[in-house]
Amino acid sequence: MSEPAPARSEDAIDWPPDWPRVLDDAFGPPPAGDYRAAPEDFRVEELLDFAPEGEGEHLWLFIEKRDLTTAMVARELARLCEVSPRVVGYAGMKDRVAVTRQWLSVQLPGRDAPEELTERLSERGIRVLEQARHPRKLKRGVHRANRFALRLTGAAVSDPGFASRWQHLCREGVANYFGPQRFGPHGRNLQRARAVLARGWRKRDDRDGMLLSAARSFLFNELLAARIRDGSWATPLPGEVVMLDGSASQFGVAPDDSLALAELCERAVRLDLHPAGALWGSGDSRAAGEAGAYEAAVVARYPGLCDGLEKAGVRLARRALRLRLGEPSLTRDDDALWLSFSLPRGAFATAVLRELIAHPTLDPVSPDRSS
Numbered sequence: 001m002s003e004p005a006p007a008r009s010e011d012a013i014d015w016p017p018d019w020p021r022v023l024d025d026a027f028g029p030p031p032a033g034d035y036r037a038a039p040e041d042f043r044v045e046e047l048l049d050f051a052p053e054g055e056g057e058h059l060w061l062f063i064e065k066r067d068l069t070t071a072m073v074a075r076e077l078a079r080l081c082e083v084s085p086r087v088v089g090y091a092g093m094k095d096r097v098a099v100t101r102q103w104l105s106v107q108l109p110g111r112d113a114p115e116e117l118t119e120r121l122s123e124r125g126i127r128v129l130e131q132a133r134h135p136r137k138l139k140r141g142v143h144r145a146n147r148f149a150l151r152l153t154g155a156a157v158s159d160p161g162f163a164s165r166w167q168h169l170c171r172e173g174v175a176n177y178f179g180p181q182r183f184g185p186h187g188r189n190l191q192r193a194r195a196v197l198a199r200g201w202r203k204r205d206d207r208d209g210m211l212l213s214a215a216r217s218f219l220f221n222e223l224l225a226a227r228i229r230d231g232s233w234a235t236p237l238p239g240e241v242v243m244l245d246g247s248a249s250q251f252g253v254a255p256d257d258s259l260a261l262a263e264l265c266e267r268a269v270r271l272d273l274h275p276a277g278a279l280w281g282s283g284d285s286r287a288a289g290e291a292g293a294y295e296a297a298v299v300a301r302y303p304g305l306c307d308g309l310e311k312a313g314v315r316l317a318r319r320a321l322r323l324r325l326g327e328p329s330l331t332r333d334d335d336a337l338w339l340s341f342s343l344p345r346g347a348f349a350t351a352v353l354r355e356l357i358a359h360p361t362l363d364p365v366s367p368d369r370s371s
Contacts, residue, residue, distance in 0.1 A: 011194060011301070011302045011303065011304040011305055013187075013190065013191070013194065013218075013302070015186070015187040015190070015191075015364065016187065016363065016364035016365055017218075017221070017222070017225070017364055018225075019177060019221055019222075019224075019225045019363075019364075020225055020228050020229055021175070021228075021354060021355050022172075022174075022175050022228055022233070022355060023165055023168060023169070023355045026168065027161055027164065027165050027168075029358060030156070030165065030354075030355065030356055030357050030358050031154075031155045031156040031159040031161075031162065031357060031358065032154050032155045032156065032357065032358045032359070033152050033153065033154040033155060033156030033157070033353075033356070033357030033358065033359060034152065034153045034154040034357075034359065035150055035151065035152050035153075035353060035357070035359065036097055036098070036150075037151075037153065039066050039067050039097050039098050039099050040066075040099055040151075041150065041151035042095060042097065042098040042099070042148075042150055042151075043098065043099050043100070043148065043149040043150070044094055044095060044098055044099075044100040044101070044102075044146050044147070044148055044349075045100070045101040045102075045146065045147045046091060046092065046094070046100075046101060046102040046103060046143050046146055047143060047144050047145045047146065047147055047342065048091070048103065048142070048143050048144060049144045051132070052132035052133060052134035053132075053133070053134050053135060054132055054133055054134075055133045055134075055135070056133045056134045056135035056136070057107055057108060057109035057110070057133075057135070058089075058105045058106065058107050058108070058133065058134050058135065058136060058137055058138070059105065059106050059108050059113055059131060059132075059133060060103055060104070060105045060131065060132050060133070060134050060138060061077070061103065061104050061105070061106070061128050061130070061131045062101065062102070062103050062128070062129045062130035062131070063101065063102065063103075063104060063121070063126050063127060063128055063129065064099065064100070064101045064126070064127040064129055065094070065099075065100055065101075065102075065125065065126050065127075066098075066099050066125050067096060067097060067098075067125065068096060068124075068125060068126065069093070069094075069096045070090055070092070070093045070094050070102065070104075071093070073090075073104060073126055074088045074090060074104060076121065076124055076126065077104060077106055077121070078106070080114055080117055080120055080121065081106050081108060081113065081114060081117070082114075083106060083107065083108070087106060087107035087137070088104060088105065088106050088107075089104065089105040089106075089137040089138035089139060089140075090102060090103065090104045090105070090138055090140070091103060091138055091139070091140060091141060091142050091143040091345075092140065092141065092143055092146070092345060094146075101129065102143075103138055103143075104138065105134065105137050105138035107137060113131075118131075141345060141346070143345050144344070144345065145326060145342045145343060145344050145345060146342065146343055146345065146347075146349075147326075147340075147341075147342045148339070148340065148341055148342070148343065148349045149338060149339070149340045150338070150339045150340075150349065150353070151333075151336050151337070151338055152336060152337045152338075152339065152353075152356075152357060153335060153336050153337075154357070156337070156356065156357045157332075157335060157336060157337050162337070162356065163330065165355065165356055166328075166330050166339070166356060169325060169328075169352065169355060169356075170325055170328045172234065173234060173271055173274070173322040173323055173324050173325070174322065174323040174324075174325065174351055174352050174355065175224060175228060175233060175321070175322065175323075175351060175355070176224065176274075176319065176320050176321055176322055176323045176347060176351060177221050177224060177348065177351045177354070178217035178218075178220060178221055178348060178351075179348035179350040179351060179362075180350070180361070180362070180363060180364045180365075181348075181350070182213065182214060182217045182348075183214055183217070183218065183364060184214070186364075186365060187364060189210060189211060189214035190214045190215065190218050192211055192214075193206075193211035193212065193214045193215040193218075193305070194215070194304065194305065194308075196211050196308075197211075197215060197304065197305060197307075197308025197309065197311075197312065198304055198308065200308075200311065201308060201311070201312035212309065212312060212314055215280075215305045215308070215309055216279045216280050216281070216309060216314070217279075218305070219278070219279075219280045219298055219302060219305060219306065220277055220278070220279055220280075220319055222298050222301070222302070223277045223278065223294055223295065223298050223321075224277055224321050226294055226297065226298070227275070227277075227294060227321060232275075233275070233321050233322065234268060234274070234275070234321070234322050235265060235268060235275070236253065236261060236264040236265055236268055236273075236275050236291075237261075237275070237289065237290040237291040237294075238253070238255040238256070238261060238288075238289035238290045238291065239252070239253070239254070239255040239287050239288030239289025239290055239291045239292050240252065240253055240261075240264070240275050240276075240287060240289075240291040241275075241276045241285065241287050241291070241318055242264055242268075242273045242274065242275055242276055243273060243274055243275075243276040243318060243319075243320045244272070244273050245271055245272055245273055245274060245320075245324050246324075246326075246344060250276055250318050252285075252287070252288070254288075255288050255289025255290070256289075271322075271324045274320040274321055274322040274323075274324075275291070275320070275321045275322070276318035276319060276320050276321065277295075277318065277319055277320075277321050278295050278298075278316060278317075278318065279316065279317040279318065279319050280298075280299075280305070280306050280309050280310075280314070280316060281309050281310060281314035281315045281316040281317065282309075282310040282313070282314065282315060282316060283315050283316035284316075285316055285318065286316070319346070320344075323343060323344070323347050323351070323352075325341040325342070325343070325352070326341060326342035326343065327340070327341065327342060328340065328341040329341070339352075339356075350362055
């Protein structure tokens with residue numbers, strides 16, 4: 001790998017960033033394509049590992065929404081139930097321009113849901129598919145995965161190499177980039193994060209943690225991009241922390257344990273596990289050896305972001321550098337292609353699409369370029 005850049009007193013963040021795709025070396029740039037021309041072209045269903053117990057003070061609703069954000073649905077549910085939005089829970093935020101299915105919960109201790117709640121939600125474009133009681137509020141991030149069904153049109157549909165690109169992703173996995181929506185239009189969330197971290201992060205400046213998330217996501221993408229350029233993004237390195245596929249379980253390998261490393265590399269080929277990059281913060285779970293050198297290089301380039309995150313009290317965490325597509329399928333429908341696959345929570349379907357089609361919304365843009 002290249003030598004780390006020298007530390008600077010102020011981080012220089014070039015925008016838009018040049019984050020490479022994995023498939024370009026083998027197949028060239030992807031063909032142009034369109035997606036999400038209508039909400040029905042982008043379908044998402046939240047997958048849980050458990051079901052509501054059937055009793056308790058929280059009413060859980062499995063809903064289908066169209067052209068609405070999760071926050072909009074939560075506010076409407078709170079209004080109709082005459083409760084504070086704070087007692088409404090959901091596992092994850094789902095896209096607005098889409099047809100999505102997910103669970104929400106609302107705390108109703110000692111009382112039934114309002115009459116005609118289902119009908120009144122339906123008037124707002126929110127269909128209630130199931131409902132049941134549960135003892136606890138639905139917490140963020142408890143879902144296992146999301147299932148996607150995406151309709152693609154444009155030149156990509158007739159491109160002879162599209163199927164090969166798709167099969168490669170199914171066989172080798174997908175780079176687990178954070179999508180451009182995490183950074184806001186023209187990277188404004190990241191620029192705001194840099195300013196807030198430079199003067200010292202305060203909760204009142206970032207109540208939902210969006211700016212902290214933008215900074216960590218950017219640093220992770222920079223690390224992943226460096227590993228893709230060097231061809232090591234899917235292969236455990238000496239000193240690597242790895243993550244089991246489909247699980248948050250993680251463990252490290254000593255830099256000098258060549259036998260253990262060889263075994264991990266064999267398992268990585270089978271997609272049993274993946275190298276795990278740092279979501280920056282304070283803590284001791286740093287990578288060592290060659291893997292640690294990549295993380296040190298990122299710190300050297302962006303000391304302000306890294307130091308600001310540590311001072312904000314964020315704990316270092318890990319995110320897999322690679323994704324395995326769950327139950328992938330590709331079907332043709334007249335002049336369109338339908339992709340279907342599941343991704344673990346926190347992963348972006350746009351990271352999959354970016355390898356397959358060229359579209360202006362799939363890459364960060366500069367302020368002087370239309371998004």
